[in-house]
Amino acid sequence: MSRRTPPMREALPMLGRIVRRFRPHLRSQRRLLLLGLLALLAEVALRLLEPWPLALVIDALAASAAGGRPPGIGMLLGAGAVLLGVVAARAAASYAMTVMFALAGNRVLTQVRAELYDHLNVLSMRFHQSRRTGDLVTRLTGDVGRLQDAVVTAMLPLAGNLITLVGMVVVVLVMDWQLGLLALLVFPLFALLGRRSTRRIVSVSRRQRRAEGDLASLATESLGSMAVVQSYGLQERLRGRFAAGNSTALRDGVQAKRLSAGLERSTDVLVGAASAIVLVAGAHRVLAGDLSIGELTVFLTYLKTAFRPLRDIAKYTGRISKAAASGERILEVLDQPAEITDSSWARPAPRLHGHVRFDGVRFGYRPGLPVLRGIDLTVPAGQRLAVIGESGAGKSSLAGLLVRLRDPDSGRVLLDGHDLRDLTLDSVRAQIAIVLQESPLFATSIAENIAYGAGREVGEAEIVAAARVAGADGFIRSLPEGYATVLSDRGVGLSGGQRQRIAIARAAIRDAPIIVLDEALAGLDPETEAEVVEALGRLTEGRTTLVITHDMETAADAERVIRLVDGRVVADGSPARVLPGARA
Known part of the structure; x- marks a missing residue:
C-alpha cells in the first residue's frame, strides 16, 4: 500500500x-x-x-x-x-x-x-x-x-x-x-x-x-x-x-x-x-x-x-x-534508536585478563527464530578455543555477542566476571581484536590502515613492530612507497595473503588480551596460508583466542574445540575428542 x-x-x-x-x-x-x-x-x-x-x-x-x-x-x-x-x-x-x-x-x-x-x-x-x-x-x-x-x-x-x-x-x-x-x-x-x-x-x-x-x-x-x-x-x-x-x-x-x-x-x-x-x-x-x-x-x-x-x-x-x-x-x-548503547551505570573496563563466559545465552536475529539456544561456555584466560559447526550453527553470532555488536535476548556475556552491559562499549571493544576472512582495508596508506587498529595515536616504531608480528614488514618495504603506499578501495592490488597480513598487523597493534579469528584462513592457497598461520601464531600467543572455522586442520591447532549444532554446544573438549566425526 x-x-x-x-x-x-x-x-x-x-x-x-x-x-x-x-x-x-x-x-x-x-x-x-x-x-x-x-x-x-x-x-x-x-x-x-x-x-x-x-x-x-x-x-x-x-x-x-x-x-x-x-x-x-x-x-x-x-x-x-x-x-x-x-x-x-x-x-x-x-x-x-x-x-x-x-x-x-x-x-x-x-x-x-x-x-x-x-x-x-x-x-x-x-x-x-x-x-x-x-x-x-x-x-x-x-x-x-x-x-x-x-x-x-x-x-x-x-x-x-x-x-x-x-x-x-x-x-x-x-x-x-x-x-x-x-x-x-x-x-x-x-x-x-x-x-x-x-x-x-x-x-x-x-x-x-x-x-x-x-x-x-x-x-x-x-x-x-x-x-x-x-x-x-x-x-x-x-x-x-x-x-x-x-x-x-x-x-x-x-x-x-x-x-x-x-x-x-x-x-x-x-x-x-x-x-x-x-x-x-x-x-x-x-x-x-x-x-x-x-x-x-x-x-x-x-x-x-x-x-x-x-x-x-x-x-x-x-x-x-x-x-x-x-x-x-x-x-x-x-530517529532510529541505537540498540547497543552504554547503560547509565556502565563503567570503563579495567585491563582485562581475557576470561570469557557465556551464561545461558539465547539470541536470534528475528523474534521466534533463535540462533543460539542457551549457550553455557567458559573460556579461561589465554586459552585457544576453536568453534566449529555447519553454516548457520551460530559460530559468528558468538563472536558478535563477544564484541557486543549485538546483545543476547537472554543470559549474559561476561569478561573477567563483568557483564558486558555493565562496561562501556569503547572500553570493551578496545580490548578485543578481530581478524575476518575478508578484513576490509581502507583507501589510505598502509601505515594508517595498521594504525587504525590502535584506536589512538601511534608512532612509526609501533606500526613497524605490528607489521613484523604479522610478517608483513618485508613485502611492505618492497613496495615503491613502503608504508606510505596508498591502497585502493578495499586493498585491491594486493594479494589475499598480503591483505590478510595487514589486517593481522592492525589487530597486533591493538595489543588486546582477546583475539577473534573468524574464518581468517579461508580462501588462502597453501603457501600463503602457512605464512598467515605463522603470523596468527605470533599474534595470539598468550591471549584468549576464539577461532571460528570450518577447517579441521585449523581447529586441530587449538587447545580446545567446541562444536555447535543448531545453536547448541553438542561437543566440548580436546581436538582429539571432538574432531573425529566432525564435518567441515
Whole structure:
C-alpha cells in the first residue's frame, strides 16, 4: 500500500519539524542568524523607502505640468542622491543578509551531516543489514546536500520576501485600503491554483529521491562486485536495471521541473492580472483626486515587490518539496534508536585478563527464530578455543555477542566476571581484536590502515613492530612507497595473503588480551596460508583466542574445540575428542 503523499501545506510543517530537530545546531549559529535577521529587517525598511524619492519627483513634475512651480535642480539632485543612497544601502544590507544566512545555513547543515554520519556509525548491525548501503550514502551526501541547497538558496530568501510582503501590505492598506484589498484578492486565487500543483510536486519529489537512492544502491553493489559482474557476464542485465532506474529518476525529475515551471508561469499571469486591475482602479482614483500620481507609482512599485514572494513560492516549490522529502529521509535515520548503547551505570573496563563466559545465552536475529539456544561456555584466560559447526550453527553470532555488536535476548556475556552491559562499549571493544576472512582495508596508506587498529595515536616504531608480528614488514618495504603506499578501495592490488597480513598487523597493534579469528584462513592457497598461520601464531600467543572455522586442520591447532549444532554446544573438549566425526 502506497503512503499518502502530503500537499505543500504538510511539506512546510515537515521542514518545521526539521528545524526543531536541529535546533541545537541553529543555536550554535545564533550570532550569525541574529546579524542576518538585522540585515534582513534593514533591507526590508530600505526597500519600503526606495520608491518615495521617485514619487516626490513625479508629483512635483505633475504639479509643474498642471501649471505649478517646476521642481528645482536642488530638489532633483537631492532626490537622486537619496535614491542612490537608499539603493546602495539596501544592496549592502542584502549582501550582508545573504552572506550571514548562507554561512549559518552551510555550517548548520555541515553539522547535520556529521551528526548523521556519527549516528550511522552507532546504529546496530541489525539496522545496517536491513538497509542498502547505496541508499544510506545517498542520504548522507545527496539528501543533506539537497536540504542545504534549499535552505541557502530558497528558504532564507523566501523568508526575507515574506517579511517584505507583510511590511508592504501594511503600507498599501494605510495608503489606500480599498485599493489594497483589491490587490490582495490574488492571494486566495494563488492558493487555489497552487494547491494541486504543489501536492503533485511533493509526490514526484519523494518518488525521485527514492529512485535516486535505489540507483545509488545498485551502483554501489555492482561496482563493489566487479569481479563477479564480469566473470558471470552480468553487464547487460545490470545495465538494464540501471537504465530502468535511471529513466525513472529522470522522468520524475523532468515532471517535477515541468510542474514547477507551470506553477511559476501561472503565478506570473495572476500577478499580471492583479497589476492590471490595480492600475486601472488606481488611475480612476487619481482622476477622482483620491490618490496622487506619485502615490500610485509607489503603490504599483510596492505591488510588484509584494507579489515577489508569490513568484518565489512558485519558483522554489520544487526545491522546498525536495528538501522536505530529503529532510524526511534524514530524520528517518536519525530517529532510529541505537540498540547497543552504554547503560547509565556502565563503567570503563579495567585491563582485562581475557576470561570469557557465556551464561545461558539465547539470541536470534528475528523474534521466534533463535540462533543460539542457551549457550553455557567458559573460556579461561589465554586459552585457544576453536568453534566449529555447519553454516548457520551460530559460530559468528558468538563472536558478535563477544564484541557486543549485538546483545543476547537472554543470559549474559561476561569478561573477567563483568557483564558486558555493565562496561562501556569503547572500553570493551578496545580490548578485543578481530581478524575476518575478508578484513576490509581502507583507501589510505598502509601505515594508517595498521594504525587504525590502535584506536589512538601511534608512532612509526609501533606500526613497524605490528607489521613484523604479522610478517608483513618485508613485502611492505618492497613496495615503491613502503608504508606510505596508498591502497585502493578495499586493498585491491594486493594479494589475499598480503591483505590478510595487514589486517593481522592492525589487530597486533591493538595489543588486546582477546583475539577473534573468524574464518581468517579461508580462501588462502597453501603457501600463503602457512605464512598467515605463522603470523596468527605470533599474534595470539598468550591471549584468549576464539577461532571460528570450518577447517579441521585449523581447529586441530587449538587447545580446545567446541562444536555447535543448531545453536547448541553438542561437543566440548580436546581436538582429539571432538574432531573425529566432525564435518567441515
